[in-house]
């Protein structure tokens with residue numbers, strides 16, 4: 462395939478007639494938003510929930526089960542014991558500390574590193590063929606840690622990364638230009654956080670490159686306006702956390718849409734956190750950050766080779782260096 466640098470060739474985890482099982486680790490605001498979106502979109506035959514708090518976990522399980530009459534038939538199980546996740550096709554990890562207002566994602570690392578040392582080996586033990594989708598923050602570093610702790614091939618370890626940032630970006634561009642966000646093709650790449658990179662040079666709307674679209678609509682192109690949109694994307698999570706204490710709905714849709722693309726082998730291109738070494742001139746070491754990746758039943762199938770301008774390429778490499786420095790400081 463000329464468009465992709467292929468990563469995975471074999472189809473080792475597919476088994477068409479087996480029920481599809483998704484496990485969600487961590488049933489806080491984010492885990493439950495993901496679980497309920499997966500349920501309403503009929504993506505899995507079985508959902509297993511795991512959390513460290515048994516009462517809350519059972520309460521969440523019962524509450525979802527009581528909606529059975531309104532939902533596609535899905536078995537819902539829950540336990541503090543990871544055995545409940547056995548044979549999962551996809552494990553989505555949302556467990557861990559979240560940001561308090563004003564706190565950066567990277568600040569969470571020590572707390573969540575300890576948790577991952579307990580969680581990931583358990584998942585790998587009970588579901589050795591699963592795809593891992595990491596959502597807990599800081600997502601890029603934790604995806605790297607999950608890759609190391611699981612011993613899985615890198616195509617089966619993915620971080621939700623800038624999937625959500627890219628959706629925020631598409632919404633803000635669509636809102637600015639009064640078009641449908643689904644017609645806006647636009648990527649935020651790099652770190653899910655403060656050094657993310659907005660790819661202005663490749664944005665298109667309905668197939669029309671954005672800069673010529675703006676000219677045709679006689680809308681003045683102002684770099685300042687575009688930068689303001691990127692800043693609003695970066696500040697988006699902080700704003701929601703300041704206002705309601707946490708973010709949940711958008712990450713729920715983002716992770717559920719990734720689950721669908723992966724398990725239904727939709728082969729769509731999504732900005733997600735993948736092992737980036739060797740792509741876009743990133744050669745500083747083993748680092749996970751978001752690149753436009755083609756996703757399917759075997760996880761990451763390849764990475765698309767977008768044309769980046771020099772500034773974008775440099776910022777992406779700087780984003781990689783930032784993440785790598787944190788990993789080095791942690792001694793991991």
Ligand code: 6V0
Pocket residue numbers: 486487488489490491492511512513514555556557558559560569576579580595596597598599600621622625653707708709712
């Ligand atoms: P929350 O509501 O506090 O939920 C966290 C859950 O994890 C709680 O129910 C805990 O009981 C549970 N938990 C803690 N320790 C364990 C353990 N050892 N095993 C199993 N469960 C455990 O947080 P919230 O749901 O708001 O956020 C969860 C994580 O997602 C945080 O790290 C956020 O920063 C991160 N987010 C990532 C996003 C992304 O785009 N990648 C977006 C939003 C939030």
